[in-house]
Amino acid sequence: MTEETPSAEEDRRWLVIKGRRWRRTDPALPEELVTALKSHLGRGRSGVAAGKKTGDAERVTASRKRVGLAKTGLGERGPYWWELPEAQRISAAKAALTELDALDPEDETASQ
Template sequence: MNVVDREQDSPAEPADSERWLTIGGRRWRRTDPSLPDDLVRALKSHLGRGRSGVRSAKLKNDDGATASARVRVGLAKRGLGERGPYWWDEPEETRLERARDALRQLEALDSAN
C-alpha cells in the first residue's frame, strides 16, 4: 500500500487552523465542529452567562459567586471541546455525549438556583 492509499483509508485529520484560534498571540482551542448547532448555541449561552457571572462577582468581591460562575464556564467549555481532552483525538460519539452531559449539568445548575 502506498502513501496515497493510506491517506484515502484513514479519516482526514483536522488542520491546525481547524483546531486552534490565535488571538493576540495566544492560542485557544476551537469549538468541536462536529457538535450540532443547537447544542453549541445552548452551551455558548451558558458560557456567556458564566463569563458575565464571573465579571459581576469579581466586581462585588464575592469569592463564592466567582467560584460558582467559573464552574459554569468550565462545564460549558468542556462541553464545547475547548477544555479537557483534545476533541480531535476522540471518537465523535464520545465528544457528543460529553457535550450533552455538560449541558445536562448546566441545566441542573439552573434548576438548583
C-alpha cells in the first residue's frame, strides 16, 4: 500500500508538519496585510507564553484572542478561504487587522 500523493490544489491549501495538517495562509492576501497579521500573531504567541510563565491568566486570555483574530484574518481559521470570493476574504482580513490594531493600547497598558 502506498500513500496517496496530494494534488497541487491540496498542496496549496494545506501544510503537513509532523503528520498534522494545517491550513495555509490565504494566497490572495496582499503581502503587506499578511506581514501585519503575522506580526500580531507573533506578539500574541509571545504574550501567551509570557502570561503562562508569570501566571497572568488575563494576559493569556487577551493574547489568545490576538492569536485567534490573526489566524482568522490570515485564513488559517474560520471558513475555508478557498470557498469564499476573494474580495470577501481580503475584506475580512482587513477587518481582522483593524480589530487587532485596536487592541494595542490595552495590551501596552497591561504589560507595564
